[in-house]
Amino acid sequence: MFIAFFVINSQTAGWQRWQHAVDAAADIDVDALIIVGAEVMAYAAEM
Secondary structure, eight states, X not given: OOOOEEEEETXXXXXXXXXXXXXXXXXXXXXXXXXXOXXXXXXXXTO
């Protein structure tokens, strides 16, 4: 069994980069996201 974790630091990039990171995580079916930033967390919750 493989468990994938994906960390997104929203403090260092623009919105499009955060959005792409969340989309990429969803595309590869990660098991967990570690997100810093309410806006990115809200976007990820919609996925």
